[in-house]
Amino acid sequence: MPNIIIKTEKLCKTFSSGGIQQHVLKNLDISLIEGDFTVIMGSSGSGKSTLLYAISGMDKPTLGEINFADRNLAKLNNDQLAVFRRNNCGFVFQQIYLLDNMSVLDNVLASGLLVNKNKRELVQKAKKLLMQVGINENAWSKFPTQLSGGEAQRVGIVRALINNPRILFADEPTGALNSAASDSVLDVLTNENQNGQSIVMVTHDMKTALRGNRILYLRDGVICGDLQLSAFSEKEYAERHEKLGTFLAEMGW
Numbered sequence: 001m002p003n004i005i006i007k008t009e010k011l012c013k014t015f016s017s018g019g020i021q022q023h024v025l026k027n028l029d030i031s032l033i034e035g036d037f038t039v040i041m042g043s044s045g046s047g048k049s050t051l052l053y054a055i056s057g058m059d060k061p062t063l064g065e066i067n068f069a070d071r072n073l074a075k076l077n078n079d080q081l082a083v084f085r086r087n088n089c090g091f092v093f094q095q096i097y098l099l100d101n102m103s104v105l106d107n108v109l110a111s112g113l114l115v116n117k118n119k120r121e122l123v124q125k126a127k128k129l130l131m132q133v134g135i136n137e138n139a140w141s142k143f144p145t146q147l148s149g150g151e152a153q154r155v156g157i158v159r160a161l162i163n164n165p166r167i168l169f170a171d172e173p174t175g176a177l178n179s180a181a182s183d184s185v186l187d188v189l190t191n192e193n194q195n196g197q198s199i200v201m202v203t204h205d206m207k208t209a210l211r212g213n214r215i216l217y218l219r220d221g222v223i224c225g226d227l228q229l230s231a232f233s234e235k236e237y238a239e240r241h242e243k244l245g246t247f248l249a250e251m252g253w
């Protein structure tokens with residue numbers, strides 16, 4: 001039986017500004033499966049990032065429930081939510097927020113030390129993860145400004161993974177990268193997922209979305225499509241591309 005890691009019930013998010021209410025997420029009932037690489041797609045403004053922020057506990061819903069790893073997020077106050085996020089969530093964004101005055105290794109360690117006080121163990125783990133994403137020893141003492149965009153994003157992924165998150169949340173992780181750098185980042189995400197890491201990623205890019213095994217399509221705050229794919233494999237790229245293309249055409253993408 002697949003393990004449900006996040007379950008939402010009647011999840012709603014409404015923004016109010018200037019006396020006008022905008023209902024961005026409307027009564028969403030979603031179950032996300034542990035181990036999946038779930039992709040959230042939809043047109044601009046459909047509520048993808050809002051959904052990602054709500055289910056990861058970065059923002060509170062207006063109404064409804066979010067059960068994440070058997071915790072009801074609505075019952076947590078802001079401090080408890082911050083601890084919950086630190087222990088359970090990793091985040092990767094389009095903008096890569098590495099600290100410019102710290103080396104690559106220190107950027108990763110700074111995140112890790114928030115949860116694990118055993119520095120020796122942490123250093124070993126950070127180095128292992130950096131190697132895993134293709135950031136070799138000669139780059140560990142470099143500063144973020146000395147890295148390419150793709151390298152910096154791969155360091156960002158390591159920083160997000162250092163505390164063994166239950167889910168890695170990614171919002172347009174390749175949005176600011178050129179094609180080669182984007183492929184290197186997608187290969188890292190695919191590899192992590194194939195090693196068991198659950199990933200939930202927002203993207204508007206089809207090539208990026210092809211890495212997922214489940215595609216949710218959001219339109220006007222409602223999930224109107226849910227496509228299951230097999231785990232990513234280069235061998236069946238053409239077939240996969242066609243399946244996703246057909247699905248997106250049906251969604252009016």
Ligand SMILES: Nc1ncnc2c1ncn2[C@@H]1O[C@H](COP(=O)(O)OP(=O)(O)OP(=O)(O)O)[C@@H](O)[C@H]1O
Pocket residue numbers: 015016017022024042043044045046047048049050051204
């Ligand atoms: N903090 C906020 N305050 C007010 N409105 C907001 C806020 N955050 C998002 N919105 C509005 O909610 C709607 C959905 O935004 P969201 O960023 O979730 O869409 P998206 O599907 O991720 O879009 P894009 O693909 O363009 O990034 C938009 O109309 C946006 O202006």
